[in-house]
Amino acid sequence: MTDDAAAQPASNATNLEREGDIAADYLEALLDIADLDGDIDMDVEGSRAVVSIVGGDLSALVGDDGEVLDALQDLTRLAVTREMGERSRLMLDIAGFRAARRAELSAVGTQAAADAASRAEAVRLAPMTPFERKVVHDAVAAAGGRSESEGEEPQRRVVVLPPE
């Protein structure tokens, strides 16, 4: 994290805030047009802008397995990229879907670390997106375990290794 911060230009925090502002304008207008209630929160997490839409019934904008949320995040990143001139890694959350998914994945990682230790064998998890795998790797590491990824996208998965 320190290395990361040092490598970034000093204006980074300002840029991330600007990314959040552009994204919020784009999404706010969409909510208005679709007559959906929702408040937009902006945050910066590490080196990425996080924009969350909360309140109201937003399940349509999340979709099955977050499919609509991912599509909307994709479009929002493109809108931000067009304004900023550089690629955006902005994260969009709606109705706490990603936050809940992250907590769930964290629990999966913690449990897998415990299983790998008690069974003394590797635990192979279901295929996940890069973002999901990162959450799992972090949880395994926090539990004192080791993990790696194997396979090709979109079948790439986390393998939690037994203790050495």
Next chain:
Amino acid sequence: MLEEALEHLVRGIVDNPDDVQVRTRSGRRGPGTTLEVRVNPSDMGRVIGKAGRTATSLRTVLGALAGSRAVRIDFLDVHER
């Protein structure tokens, strides 16, 4: 509402937002609604995206806003008829 939503989403991601035109064509191709979006030829790549990814994202979001109604989106450049 769908026309307006699509127009907004597309205008935000292209270099020539003033060239974006959206219209609805009903019932021409079976049940449901067909939205026709026209963009500047130089923006076609932007709205389609790598391997059609952006077009898919637009269809997914519009599908969600339409609820149970079937929606098709056709992408054309402003000169196509």
